[in-house]
Amino acid sequence: MSVHDPEVVTTDGSGTGAVESGPAEHIDISAERVADGVTVVRVTGEVDMLTAPRLRSEVIERITTGGTLVLDLGGVGFLGSAGLAVLVEAAQRSTREQAAFRVVAVERAVLRPLAATGLGEVFSVHPSVAEALGGDRG
Numbered sequence: 001m002s003v004h005d006p007e008v009v010t011t012d013g014s015g016t017g018a019v020e021s022g023p024a025e026h027i028d029i030s031a032e033r034v035a036d037g038v039t040v041v042r043v044t045g046e047v048d049m050l051t052a053p054r055l056r057s058e059v060i061e062r063i064t065t066g067g068t069l070v071l072d073l074g075g076v077g078f079l080g081s082a083g084l085a086v087l088v089e090a091a092q093r094s095t096r097e098q099a100a101f102r103v104v105a106v107e108r109a110v111l112r113p114l115a116a117t118g119l120g121e122v123f124s125v126h127p128s129v130a131e132a133l134g135g136d137r138g
Contacts, residue, residue, distance in 0.1 A: 027051040028075075029058045037067040040129055044075030047083030056086045063093045068100040070132045079110045084117060091123055100124070102132040 027045035034040055039062050047055055063069050071090065073079065087103065094101035102124045105111050114120035126132035 027054060029055060031058065031062060034133065037064065038070070038133065039067065040070045040072055040133075042072040042075065046078040046080075047073075047076055047086070048078060048080040049082040052080070052082035052086050055083065056089065059086060059090050060093055063090060063097055063099050063101065065097045066099060067097075068102070068133075069094065070102045070104060070129055072104040072129050072132075073110045074104055074106050074129075076107060076110050079113050081113075084113060084119060087119065087123060102126060104129050104132050 027043065027047065029041060029043050031039055031041045041059055041062060043055060045051065059069065059071060069090070071087070076083075091101050093099075103114075104126050105114060105120075106127055111120070114123070114125065124132070
């Protein structure tokens with residue numbers, strides 16, 4: 001196993017240094033407003049300490065007073081503690097904003113950490129976006 005330092009400076013022998021770019025983030029996030037006040041944020045990839053800050057900014061900014069945010073983690077292959085912290089913060093923010101926060105989780109990689117931490121009982125967890133939306137759509 002090798003570890004890549006994103007701040008490693010390499011030279012080509014000419015005395016000029018170039019900073020290598022770090023490893024690509026293994027996350028894709030898209031958002032869709034499906035109805036007035038209802039947004040679905042879809043996440044694909046790995047939610048770890050490198051990608052969680054991006055997820056946090058995408059999710060927290062979309063929690064609106066009285067609205068509904070569905071976080072679809074159906075494409076997530078890894079959910080680490082930093083990702084769980086984002087979910088907790090989103091749930092707390094939605095409570096303050098009197099908004100609905102729902103999580104879609106179908107993969108073992110997401111369901112297992114939710115169950116192991118007891119957070120599966122804290123969040124409104126659904127097997128599909130359609131079920132998470134319930135009567136909100138339309």
